[in-house]
Amino acid sequence: MSLLTDALPGLLSAIGAAGVIAFASAARRRLSSSRLQAAQGASIGATLDGTRMLRRYTLLRTVGPDGAPDQYETTWPTGTVITHRVDGRPQRFELTDVPLGDGTFAAEPLDYL
Structure with missing residues (x-):
């Protein structure tokens, strides 16, 4: 014991x-x-109460004046199609929820120049 x-x-x-x-x-x-x-809070396009958050998208297959890809800021939710001018011509992009390494999200081109 x-x-x-x-x-x-x-x-x-x-x-x-x-x-x-x-x-x-x-x-x-x-x-x-x-x-x-x-x-990754910016990856949520809209919060539960319905307010939108600002997100930065990298427009794939584009190049800005400085040689870096063009970027676009918006509060539109993923799946939205936007129009952005590339080389003076309008090009459509679909906003995605795919995060890129630089902290932005991918915007897939729908029109190929």
């Missing part, structure tokens, strides 16, 4: 330490998940 009572404090402290580690790990994952979602 003495063996059981001598081992009980060590067992309880080990269980408590494992619980604290599990809680800290879960909190860390939850915080990093919410930070990632906040960083």
